[in-house]
Amino acid sequence: MELVQHNRCFDGEQRVYQIQSKALKGSTKFGIFLPKQALAGQECTALFYLAGLTCTEETFVIKAHAQKIAAKLGIILITPDTSPRGEDVAKGDHWDLGQGAGFYINAIAQPWAEHYQMESYIVDELYTLIHDEFLIQDNSVGIFGHSMGGHGALTLALKYPEKFKSVSAFAPICAPSQCPWGEKAFSHYLGDDRSQWLKHDAVALMESKGASFKEILIDQGLNDQFYTQLSPALFEQACLKVNQPLILREHEGYDHGYFFIQTFIEDHIQFHNQQLRTS
Amino acid sequence: MELVQHNRCFDGEQRVYQIQSKALKGSTKFGIFLPKQALAGQECTALFYLAGLTCTEETFVIKAHAQKIAAKLGIILITPDTSPRGEDVAKGDHWDLGQGAGFYINAIAQPWAEHYQMESYIVDELYTLIHDEFLIQDNSVGIFGHSMGGHGALTLALKYPEKFKSVSAFAPICAPSQCPWGEKAFSHYLGDDRSQWLKHDAVALMESKGASFKEILIDQGLNDQFYTQLSPALFEQACLKVNQPLILREHEGYDHGYFFIQTFIEDHIQFHNQQLRTS
Numbered sequence: 442m443e444l445v446q447h448n449r450c451f452d453g454e455q456r457v458y459q460i461q462s463k464a465l466k467g468s469t470k471f472g473i474f475l476p477k478q479a480l481a482g483q484e485c486t487a488l489f490y491l492a493g494l495t496c497t498e499e500t501f502v503i504k505a506h507a508q509k510i511a512a513k514l515g516i517i518l519i520t521p522d523t524s525p526r527g528e529d530v531a532k533g534d535h536w537d538l539g540q541g542a543g544f545y546i547n548a549i550a551q552p553w554a555e556h557y558q559m560e561s562y563i564v565d566e567l568y569t570l571i572h573d574e575f576l577i578q579d580n581s582v583g584i585f586g587h588s589m590g591g592h593g594a595l596t597l598a599l600k601y602p603e604k605f606k607s608v609s610a611f612a613p614i615c616a617p618s619q620c621p622w623g624e625k626a627f628s629h630y631l632g633d634d635r636s637q638w639l640k641h642d643a644v645a646l647m648e649s650k651g652a653s654f655k656e657i658l659i660d661q662g663l664n665d666q667f668y669t670q671l672s673p674a675l676f677e678q679a680c681l682k683v684n685q686p687l688i689l690r691e692h693e694g695y696d697h698g699y700f701f702i703q704t705f706i707e708d709h710i711q712f713h714n715q716q717l718r719t720s
Numbered sequence: 721m722e723l724v725q726h727n728r729c730f731d732g733e734q735r736v737y738q739i740q741s742k743a744l745k746g747s748t749k750f751g752i753f754l755p756k757q758a759l760a761g762q763e764c765t766a767l768f769y770l771a772g773l774t775c776t777e778e779t780f781v782i783k784a785h786a787q788k789i790a791a792k793l794g795i796i797l798i799t800p801d802t803s804p805r806g807e808d809v810a811k812g813d814h815w816d817l818g819q820g821a822g823f824y825i826n827a828i829a830q831p832w833a834e835h836y837q838m839e840s841y842i843v844d845e846l847y848t849l850i851h852d853e854f855l856i857q858d859n860s861v862g863i864f865g866h867s868m869g870g871h872g873a874l875t876l877a878l879k880y881p882e883k884f885k886s887v888s889a890f891a892p893i894c895a896p897s898q899c900p901w902g903e904k905a906f907s908h909y910l911g912d913d914r915s916q917w918l919k920h921d922a923v924a925l926m927e928s929k930g931a932s933f934k935e936i937l938i939d940q941g942l943n944d945q946f947y948t949q950l951s952p953a954l955f956e957q958a959c960l961k962v963n964q965p966l967i968l969r970e971h972e973g974y975d976h977g978y979f980f981i982q983t984f985i986e987d988h989i990q991f992h993n994q995q996l997r998t999s
Contacts, residue, residue, distance in 0.1 A: 448979035449943065449971075455979050506785040508982065664728065692728075700727035700734050703787065 442574065445470065451512035452477040455502060460570070464562035465525040466555065471567060472502045478515035479575065486581040486717040487517040487571065488710070489563065489605075491590030491597075494622070495541045498522045501587075504699035510707045514714045517575060521567055523590070525556035537622050538629055544617070545593030546641045548630035557630060563593075564601050583607035583713040587702060588667070591659075592617055595643035595676075602653045607716035609658035609709045611702050612665055615676035616644040622670050644672070644679045652685035655719075658712045659687065660705045662695030721853065724749065730791035731756040734781060739849070743841035744804040745834065750846060751781045757794035758854065765860040765996040766796040766850065767989070768842065768884075770869030770876075773901070774820045777801045780866075783978035789986045793993045796854060800846055802869070804835035816901050817908055823896070824872030825920045827909035836909060842872075843880050862886035862992040866981060867946070870938075871896055874922035874955070881932040886995035888937035888988045890981050891944055894955035895923040901949050923951070923958045931964035934998075937991045938966065939984045941974030 446457040453476040462469045479485045488511075492500045501507065501520045511518050524530075524543030531552040533539025539553075548557035571577060584605040586594035591613020598608035617623020618638045631637040639645040657680070661673045673689055680687040695701040725736040732755040741748045758764045767790075771779045780786065780799045790797050803809075803822030810831040812818025818832075827836035850856065863884045865873035870892020877887035896902020897917045910916040918924035936959070940952045952968055959966040974980040 448975055448977060449941070449973040449983075450979035451983050503978075504782055506788065506982070508979075509785065662728070694728040696727055698727060699782075700729040700787075703785070704728075704730050 442570070450474070450508050453508070453512050454480060455508060457498060462562055462566055464558040464566045467525055467527045467530060469522050469526065469562070470498045471522065472498045472518075472520035473571075473575075474502070474508050474511055474518040475575070476512045476515045476517065479517055482576065483515070484576045484578045485515050485517045486583070486714070487519060487575075487577050488713055489519045489521070489582065489584040489594075491545055491563070491584070491586030491593035492520065492523050493586070493588030493590050494523070495536045496523050496590070497541070500699075504703070505706050506703040507706050507710060510710045514710065516710060516714060517577065519567070519571055521563060524559065530556045533629070538625055542589065542626060544589055544626045544630065544641070545597060546630060549637065550630060550632040553630045560597065564597055564604055568604060580606055581717045583609075583717055585609040585611075585709055585713065586613065587611040588697065589614055589622070592623075592643060595657075596641055596646055599643065599646040599650050599653060607713045608654055609712055611660050611705070611709070612662060612667070612671055612697055613643065613659060613676075614671055616642055616672040618642045618645065619675070620670040620672060644675045647676065647679035647683060647685060651683045654685065655716060656686045656688060658709060659689045660701075660709070661689065661691050662697060662701045663691050663693050664695055665697045667697050721849070729753065729787050732759060732787070732791050734787060736777060741841055741845055743837040743845045746804055746806045746809060748801050748805065748841070749777045750801065751777045751797075751799035752850075752854070753781070753787050753790055753797040754854070755791045755794045755796065758796055761855065762794070763855045763857045764794050764796045765862070765993065766798060766854075766856050767992055768798045768800070768861065768863040768873075770824055770842070770863070770865030770872035771799065771802050772865070772867030772869050773802070774815050775802050775869070776820070779978075783982070784985050785982040786985050786989060789989045793989065795989060795993060796856065798846070798850055800842060803838065809835045812908070817904055821868065821905060823868055823905045823909065823920070824876060825909060828916065829909060829911040832909045839876065843876055843883055847883060859885055860996045862888075862996055864888040864890075864988055864992065865892070866890040867950075867976065868893055868901070871902075871922060874936075875920055875925055878922065878925040878929050878932060886992045887933055888991055890939050890984070890988070891941060891946070891950055891976055892922065892938060892955075893950055895921055895951040897921045897924065898954070899949040899951060923954045926955065926958035926964060927961060930962045933964065934995060935965040935967060937988060938968045939980075939988070940968065940970050941976060941980045942970050943973050944976045946976050
């Protein structure tokens with residue numbers, strides 16, 4: 442684990458580490474914000490944030506304006522990259538496939554299966570590494586994300602509720618099996634068998650797994666330029682079906698970007714803080 | 721004035737405009753955050769923010785995390801680019817000269833004098849445009865900036881106290897006549913006559929103009945990788961000499977970047993808010 446950047450920030454430290462990932466078979470980076478409580482050796486709660494298409498481990502760190510509230514509440518923020526990277530890693534034909542577009546799943550079709558193992562990377566390798574290297578309170582890890590990363594957060598939380606105690610999302614891709622971004626990614630990464638796709642589709646997972654969280658928070662802008670890719674209504678219906686409490690907030694005038702995210706980031710972090718601190 | 725980007729943000733709007741500048745003889749962009757009070761037609765206070773070397777009109781907008789507090793206090797934030805741009809605009813040999821490094825002065829030496837008229841652009845052209853196009857409270861404009869832009873904020877405030885009622889800076893270049901960045905820029909933009917340089921040097925201006933502000937706020941990181949370029953002690957001495965109240969805060973562990981700025985941005989905006997609202 443190599444520390445490649447560190448900056449004092451709100452009396453804590455924003456860091457970037459580079460590691461050799463077994464799951465991704467290559468080098469990858471992640472950002473981590475350590476509040477002063479963590480630097481002082483206290484156990485902290487932690488939040489994984491999964492970013493959207495084209496983003497990296499830096500996007501949230503720079504644009505989401507999350508450090509101030511995380512510092513105040515004493516929460517560690519972990520921001521992995523969105524895909525494997527490198528010369529020997531398959532590239533897509535466009536920004537919605539391949540590098541920058543890993544979709545937080547384990548690919549099973551070639552040429553993607555070789556490196557695109559983001560699910561294992563996040564929930565096994567990075568999750569373990571964070572617990573080994575930093576002082577994390579027992580059973581106090583949440584997950585959230587944006588767009589493709591909102592899909593990642595919802596699906597990984599539903600698949601691994603024993604690992605993630607709280608989950609929220611900004612403008613998540615709720616039903617990737619039923620939208621162009623998801624159909625493209627899943628047909629490449631998973632092949633044509635749509636039964637495989639449903640294992641990584643938040644709407645389908647909610648219906649099959651049932652209510653798993655005390656509450657889920659989703660914020661969605663109503664001026665989102667990618668609204669038709671996102672299907673919050675389908676996720677709302679799925680939650681209703683299985684009695685999963687959901688706070689779905691739709692915001693007039695807000696679009697898909699980080700100006701939207703920064704506006705509501707404090708609400709999300711407060712939401713996780715409450716969920717993570719109740720037993 | 722062409723609106724090239726606009727995003728809802730904290731119930732206000734973050735915009736980018738493109739204009740044809742007479743002073744710069746070319747196209748330039750500026751960012752403006754309009755809090756909801758401004759969108760609703762209320763007169764607001766306003767703050768010009770001048771960014772540092774290599775930055776653009778976007779840097780502060782993305783990295784400083786200022787919108788939340790500006791929204792709360794009802795303050796308009798204006799972020800010009802740091803230099804003229806374009807194919808026909810002279811370029812320097814490095815990132816500390818030429819495009820991205822305008823130093824907020826009017827160049828008098830060639831080839832720079834043709835386009836590098838940032839002082840006139842900011843204090844005449846853009847200042848007037850903002851007052852014409854938006855509802856600004858009388859005598860309620862402040863200025864602040866970072867590094868090269870901190871130099872810009874201090875010097876423009878001292879030169880035009882009738883235009884700027886409050887001034888603060890993050891890690892400003894306080895004595896450009898006495899540091900490598902300033903010596904390089906001033907020798908190119910102003911020529912070898914050092915008496916010209918002193919007209920654009922905050923330490924020299926403070927001594928010649930005398931106390932002009934109720935108070936000035938400067939934040940400086942003690943782990944700043946460019947500390948030797950900045951000379952806060954010289955500015956402090958100059959302020960002492962002329963009885964200019966100065967709050968110079970030095971912060972252990974903080975460096976030169978926007979993680980430092982975001983940590984103290986709220987203090988600066990609150991500082992301006994207080995100064996701008998008192999008569």
